[in-house]
Structures are given as structure tokens and as C-alpha cells.
Amino acid sequence: VKRIEKYGAFVGLLPGKDALLHISQISKNRIEKVEDVLKIGDTIEVKITEIDKQGRVNASHRALEE
Secondary structure (H helix, E strand, O other): OOEEEOOEEEEEEEOOEEEEEEHHHOOOOOOOOHHHOOOOOOOOOOEEEEEOOOOOEEEEOHHHHO
16 A cells, blocks of 8 residues: 545556555445555455546456355
8 A cells, every 4th residue: 555545545557557446346345434454565466347537447346255
């Protein structure tokens, strides 16, 4: 985990490439605040769910729990 925002966390995939892990995709359980579950420096396994036309990457940990 490289950065935490109100709406989710940015996780590093490769040098210079991060993915957005939206708060709704962190866990199948409801999360009030990202900081309650993740902190900067944490390692979390994610699944890439989308790469948009601008090259922005979206990821999900929730998809791995189901």
C-alpha cells in the first residue's frame, strides 16, 4: 500500500505503476475507513479488474475472497 485516500488505497504493482483499490473492493464486509483495515507499507494480494483508456488500473481484493 503506497497511499491511502478516503475512497480507497493505491497499491504498487510495478515500479512506476500503481492501482486503485476502491474502498468497496477491499473486503466483502463493509468498511467505514480505509485506515481501519490497511496502512501504508502493508502488502495485500489483489486482482486487476480494469485498465481504462488512460492506462489507470483498478484492482480488487474482494474478488479474491469470493
